Amino acid sequence: MSLSEQEISRIVEQVLRSMQNESGSVSSTGATPVPTPKTSLGDGVFIDVDSAVNAASIAQKQFVELGFEKRREIIQGIRETALEHAQRLAELAVADTKMGRVTDKKAKNVLVATKTPGVEDLPKEMYVGDHGITLAVYSPVGVVGAITPTTNPTATIINNGIIILAAGNAVTFNPHPNAAICSNEAMKVLNRTIVKLGGPENLMTSVAEPSLRSSAELMKHKKINLIVATGGGGVVRAAMESGKRAMVAGPGNPPVIVDETADIEKAAQAVVRGAAFDNNMPCICEKECFVVRSVADKLIDAMQRYGAYLLSSTETDRLKNTVLNPDGSIKKEYVGKNANVILNDIGVRVGEDKILAICETETNHPFVQTELMMPILAVVKVNDYDQAVEFAFQAEHGLRHTSMIHSKNIGRITHFAKKMSCNLFVANSHCGSVLGYEAEGPTAFSIAGPTGEGELYPRHFLRKRRMVLRDVLEVS
Numbered sequence: 001m002s003l004s005e006q007e008i009s010r011i012v013e014q015v016l017r018s019m020q021n022e023s024g025s026v027s028s029t030g031a032t033p034v035p036t037p038k039t040s041l042g043d044g045v046f047i048d049v050d051s052a053v054n055a056a057s058i059a060q061k062q063f064v065e066l067g068f069e070k071r072r073e074i075i076q077g078i079r080e081t082a083l084e085h086a087q088r089l090a091e092l093a094v095a096d097t098k099m100g101r102v103t104d105k106k107a108k109n110v111l112v113a114t115k116t117p118g119v120e121d122l123p124k125e126m127y128v129g130d131h132g133i134t135l136a137v138y139s140p141v142g143v144v145g146a147i148t149p150t151t152n153p154t155a156t157i158i159n160n161g162i163i164i165l166a167a168g169n170a171v172t173f174n175p176h177p178n179a180a181i182c183s184n185e186a187m188k189v190l191n192r193t194i195v196k197l198g199g200p201e202n203l204m205t206s207v208a209e210p211s212l213r214s215s216a217e218l219m220k221h222k223k224i225n226l227i228v229a230t231g232g233g234g235v236v237r238a239a240m241e242s243g244k245r246a247m248v249a250g251p252g253n254p255p256v257i258v259d260e261t262a263d264i265e266k267a268a269q270a271v272v273r274g275a276a277f278d279n280n281m282p283c284i285c286e287k288e289c290f291v292v293r294s295v296a297d298k299l300i301d302a303m304q305r306y307g308a309y310l311l312s313s314t315e316t317d318r319l320k321n322t323v324l325n326p327d328g329s330i331k332k333e334y335v336g337k338n339a340n341v342i343l344n345d346i347g348v349r350v351g352e353d354k355i356l357a358i359c360e361t362e363t364n365h366p367f368v369q370t371e372l373m374m375p376i377l378a379v380v381k382v383n384d385y386d387q388a389v390e391f392a393f394q395a396e397h398g399l400r401h402t403s404m405i406h407s408k409n410i411g412r413i414t415h416f417a418k419k420m421s422c423n424l425f426v427a428n429s430h431c432g433s434v435l436g437y438e439a440e441g442p443t444a445f446s447i448a449g450p451t452g453e454g455e456l457y458p459r460h461f462l463r464k465r466r467m468v469l470r471d472v473l474e475v476s
């Protein structure tokens with residue numbers, strides 16, 4: 001068997017990585033292994049969870065003392081720094097994780113820097129009457145433990161950082177182990193800005209070598225008052241079973257419906273754009289498409305003009321056997337790869353202008369039922385709108401995350417939105433719209449479906465206190 005140069009360098013890199021992961025030198029006492037840091041320490045990066053949380057706890061107390069005006073100034077500074085570093089962090093994210101597209105990662109960094117709600121989102125509540133004044137005072141919770149994903153590795157740090165700090169908290173992150181370098185670098189540049197603006201050191205902290213173990217340790221740490229976990233099924237369960245208050249942003253498998261009343265040209269453009277965005281890694285991306293048979297060929301033709309490559313049925317089978325394990329689980333090495341790179345592995349040579357692979361399948365195909373996080377979109381032809389809804393509902397697996405429809409029939413749009421009951425829903429646009437990307441409204445990068453908060457904003461990171469004032473300010 002002869003290996004290509006590319007394969008050899010990939011294997012060498014994997015071996016070096018696993019050696020690095022295991023190499024934590026055992027201390028002279030033979031006790032706890034000391035991990036080899038992936039990131040240099042400092043600017044909020046610590047060697048272990050305990051030091052990271054303790055430092056954040058000290059910083060949080062100093063932070064609240066600075067008052068709201070300084071907090072506003074710091075959040076503004078974070079936004080500006082994130083914008084300044086948007087391109088560099090996007091490049092670093094792709095280099096570190098080997099997934100996704102620099103332009104789309106940059107767009108996400110810019111989106112969170114500009115549209116994540118800040119201090120203005122904090123609730124204000126007051127009741128005045130014959131019995132005096134009752135106020136709701138919202139206080140910070142303290143230190144928030146934030147578990148972040150590999151799919152949005154720098155944008156989630158910026159977004160979670162803003163919403164958590166805007167509410168007066170500090171944060172300790174546990175980035176995904178495969179995104180530690182870029183996630184920690186994002187946090188470091190933001191921390192430097194905070195200090196430059198007169199804020200405390202270590203308002204955001206993290207560990208140099210995050211792992212599943214450090215994630216579990218963070219969730220259980222006694223000084224962590226609230227957890228926000230963004231990721232797949234494993235972290236959702238772990239956070240909900242942690243015994244702490246947790247807001248959990250879990251997986252999705254968003255369907256898109258195209259019916260016979262839709263503007264097919266616009267629908268094709270939107271579906272390709274959404275499904276190809278950052279190689280389909282965001283949880284909100286169109287992950288399977290149900291199209292009414294009478295307009296299906298027109299849609300598929302148009303999708304090809306917008307950058308989709310249509311697979312034959314033999315190529316579809318080959319692709320299935322390549323990107324999925326025999327048990328149906330996804331092969332991680334294909335997550336977030338460019339379409340032309342994935343297709344190359346099944347012997348299909350296409351240019352970089354092909355940003356999405358599409359294939360016609362039945363609704364029970366694994367490409368429909370599985371959250372692939374690859375630029376592969378199964379297109380299922382259905383008899384009518386009713387069958388599209390039935391299949392879409394089933395493919396979403398009751399996650400109630402995100403769903404999309406292209407239709408001019410307002411009754412159907414309303415019916416589909418009701419039936420799916422998703423946290424995020426969009427009619428006649430690409431998935432990015434639900435995050436305020438090229439659409440109205442703020443953005444969120446943690447959509448807490450399983451715990452019910454939906455899009456997470458600063459208002460979710462607070463502790464409500466009721467204050468009743470009698471016999472004061474009676475001026476009427």
Ligand code: NAD
Pocket residue numbers: 147148149150151152174175176177211212215216230231232233234235238249250251252282283371445446447448449
């Ligand atoms: P992942 O679940 O592999 O990892 C996410 C984070 O959780 C990482 O920091 C990881 O270290 C930690 N983690 C994983 N399993 C854990 C466990 N058992 N105990 C403790 N910590 C654990 O997910 P990923 O590949 O980084 O991200 C992709 C997934 O995240 C997709 O399923 C996607 O839909 C979902 N996601 C959801 C949202 C949302 O807002 N709902 C946003 C982004 C991504």
